[in-house]
Amino acid sequence: MNKLVANDQQILFTDSWQEKMNNEFSQSGNDMTFEDIAKLSATINFASLLAYWEAVGRQTRKIISTMDVGQFKMKVDHSSIKRLFDENxxxxxxxxxxxxxxxxxxxxxxxxxxxxxxxxxxxICIRVKEKLQKQKMKLK
Structure with a gap:
């Protein structure tokens, strides 16, 4: 929303979120390799991830609340989409x-x-949670 609607910087790059989350990846996560997913999952700080998720939600609501009704029908600007790639x-x-x-x-x-x-x-999250709970029960 920040890049495509507000033409602003990603929340990820404000308030040291990448460092707080212990996250070396700046991309959206689409098309990540299994190795990268495993690395991210093993190293991410979940408390900071939750705080980041909340910060993104607050910013998204702020962006939407300041828009005029007519803006909702506007197409995403091509230069904003190009910035997604330019800024990784x-x-x-x-x-x-x-x-x-x-x-x-x-x-x-x-x-x-x-x-x-x-x-x-x-x-998917529910299935992962259930598998983890089953593994935990087997270990007991």
Whole structure:
């Protein structure tokens, strides 16, 4: 939302979030390798990750609340999408994501990825949690 709607810096690069989370990755996470996912999962500071998630949510709500009704119908500016690659927020391998985002209006961005995207991962999160709980029970 910061880059594509507000034309601003990613929250990740404010308030030392990368360092607080112990996260070396600045990209969106799309098309990460299994090795990178494992490394991120093993090293991330979960308390800071939760605080970062809350900061992103606050900023997203702030951006949306300051918009005029007519802005929601506007398309995402191509230069904003180019900045995603220029600033390593999206990997070059994730060109499909740029194509997806370039077809969206601001309202479309609010619906997906800003809000609905989280729900897409809930089922996976529940399955991971259940597996971890089963492993924990086996260890007892």
């Amino acid at each position: 927020a999206v990997l070059l391998e994730s060109q499909w994501l740029a194509e997806f985002l370039s077809k969206k209006t601001i309202a479309g961005l609010i619906l997906m990825p800003a809000t609905r995207h989280n729900f897409l991962h809930l089922n």
